[in-house]
Amino acid sequence: MDDRIRAHAETLVDWSARVDPGDDVVLRVAEDAHDLAVAVAAVLGDRGANLLATYGSDEMTRAYLRAHDGDFAPAEAERALYDRADVYLSLGGGRNTAATADVPGDVRGEHAHARAEVREARMATDWVSTVHPTRSLAQAAGMSYAAYRDFVYDAVLRDWESLAAEMAGLTEILDDGDEVRIVADGTDVTLPIEGRTAVNSAASVAYDSHNLPSGEVFTAPVGADGEVTFDVPITVQGTALRDASLVFESGEVVEFSAAAGEAALADLLDTDDGAKRLGELGIGMNRGITRPTDNVLFDEKMAGTVHLALGRAYDACLPDGQAGNGSAIHVDLITRMGEGSRLVVDGATIQRDGVFRWEEGFDGQ
Template sequence: AKICKVAISILDDSNTRELTSIHPEKVALRRKSLQPLSEYVMKHVRWCLTLFPTEGQAQDADMSLAEYQDFVYATMFCNRKNPIAEWNALERRQESLTRQLNRAKRIQILGKETDLTMDVRGRKFINSSGHYNMPSGEVFTAPLERSVEGTILYEDFPTIYGGREVSGVFLRFKNGKVVEASAEKNEAFLLKMLDLDRGARYLGELGIGTNFGIQRFTRNILFDEKIGGTIHLALGRAYEECLGTNKSALHWDMIKDLRKHGKVLVDGKPLVRAGRMLKVRT
């Protein structure tokens, strides 16, 4: 890895569930062993991640392969007259949003069985507009590690990690730490991952999806965390470019859909309401 300067990764999983039957302890051991390599790549390598559609991915998304191919093509604006202009426009919109959010102090997420607050002072929101992930369309930061308080329920979408699908996740935070966790499906796996290391029970990321060209849940985080009108929170490792400090071998994104009900408040003012992005002055 230390002689690598640029990495372009193309996901082409034909079997997305190959780790499903592997014991959680082995999954955790693998994740820990890869942590030094992952940290080096994030810090020192120019990288980009994208996907080539396969039958396995299409099945996860409940689509035919042809339908999934069209979906992937459209998420990257390749079906538009000028895809580059579309990405440039998205980048400008998100730059305006990050400027607003970088003046914020407190973020609150409200929804069904959800009232979660966090402090983002001194942290940096990043404009993710296609330079690292393709497709992209999100802004994200790392909340202050000990500031997260309250509850969140992920009732609409299952969350997937290491080939395991965990649904109906409920988390309670106190002083930044997950102190209560449950799930309707694969709860034992959730609890095992939360005990992976000291940082696994703390949030490493808050992300806001801004790509309204992505409307369908596909069970692939590359697309799903970008869905316009959703937020995602990652347990575990924080990104240093956000000025986050949480260290963990875990980075598990969980998506909450706010399009039917729910909202995001920035210093008490609505930013996302019923899936719509609103302008807010901070």
Template sequence: MEKLARVLVDFSVKAGEGEQAIISGGAGAEPLIKAVYARLLQNGAIPIPQIQLPGMQGLFFEHAQDSHYQKTPPIVRNMYEQADAFISIMAPHNTRALAGVDPIRQQSLGRRDKAMLELMLGKGRWVLTLFPTVALAQESDMGLSEYEEFVFEAMGLNHEDPVRYWEQKSEEQARLAERLEAAREIRIVAPETDLTLSVEGRKFVNSTVEHNLPGSEVFTGPVEDSANGTIHFGVPANVSGRDVSGVRFRFEDGKVVEASAEKGEEYLNTMLDADAGARYLGELGIGTNYGIPRATRNILFDEKLGGTVHLAVGRSYEETGGKNESSVHWDLICDLRDGGGLYADGELIQENGKFVGYDFGGR
């Protein structure tokens, strides 16, 4: 916990003397929240804990009036305005708690707080991580101690000096990002998948653990009207407590014109119809974390999985040069480890999930 707290505080958000840092997390993350709290104090930073109790979000959707969806509470808005850094710790008590909540209400809440998200992203000093709970272990078909090992391995905490480990990773990713940024067209090939998209003029961001723990990936915002072809997202997901799996998209000139899912199709369509930007791509990401052996229906981990790529419909990240706007940002994951290929202007970059000419450990 102390190792992890140091990475989050010293490396990810770099919170120091007199800076106010919000620690938000579920009460189940108590050991990590306390380690982060102590580390912030040691650095002279001012921790502002914002703890959620199990079932609280469900109570909101159960009892909130229409007025509660209109605007972010002024106290919360002020908190986002004044904070210098944000450390968010997912620690669900029940990963399916919101399965029965009307997705329209969830979208309303998302729209209400969109400006808070923008404030946080705009300040740049934010990090999202996860604390292994029984609920997450269950969702991953593991016992708790097995899952803890899985989480810490993915985070690089088994290395003596995790910061050094991530710095080395960052150097290799920088090479990969440079190669991809030089390309005009990316092609993704896999079973039931053949998709091309333009990345001309866009930036590939080299992301290790500045914003997500675990990292790592390189990602960009593809040219909005460029995606053409079909893709099958074979990695199942849990989205707000709902199973969504076997998603297939057909793109024409950047837009999702056909969408189906083996599970969760109705929810998928609700999301795609949320607003004008929700059927266009906001992100192409390429996972480089081979310390994650398999998917666990948790997007923070699955999208980093070495041998997969992910596409997000909806909002793009400004730093990539992406221009898509939406209240949605939904990552879907395509597995390239069995018969897949990734090409940059026709050059093979990855085959069957293994990079060609880049070493990210693991395989």
């Protein structure tokens, strides 16, 4: 076994999930994530945790959804499982990144609604999602398998303490700010953030961060006005989405288009009222992620990008007792902050051309 797999497992269990002896851990294993699952199981055993492994297959999900009549009952048994769990770990790495592409959008929506309480119970645990490098993911990224493995481990096996310290500075800027403006090619949008809390997403539940790799700072906008063009290609629910453009007025999407996948985008926006509003503004800061790979777990963390999520806002960004945007979806859309771009907080430019003002090469003019 590649030594990096064991290092990945140790980072996931110790740094990310902070698993303690006696913790009840639910481990979801995708079809081709077996090697990482074996390494994680060994680390969990060594740490004295209790393990329950489940199987997660996009092909199995496709078969179920296409055969179902669409009248989904609440998934009470699965919710009870997460109600009892301390930690939930998800190991992605399926065989086909487009396995669910031919599931009708209305069926997806009904299934998502029926599982709303399951998602809430799962997110109440110390949950972390990661991915094992597979040939299907390498193919989706347009990379050789060997190169893709190197890419994944460069992103995952970071000096997380140092990155957390750097991201803390941006977190403070957003916490103190009232308004963010994003200017880039095809993008000029203003996002009020007053009263919201930014999260230093340093790949650990200790930072309210639940992805490995991570390396972003995110908050929950109060609203949005303007236009955004998302030029990083992604696959949404099995459908390729390219060059999506959204126009916001008073916080809500009023116009949309896409060069590819427009019907899938329409289905997303139709999920519920909250799907037309933003739940997240995220700023990528992981410089180990150097290129898009058509995997949002990596692409949204890429330094020199920002992403906006349609749908659900995370509670960590909200004042106590205040509800944020609610939705059955949370879908991240990404845009590059390239030449001519600006990220502005309360009138002060904190990033230009993808370079932060505390980094070498920042042009303050």
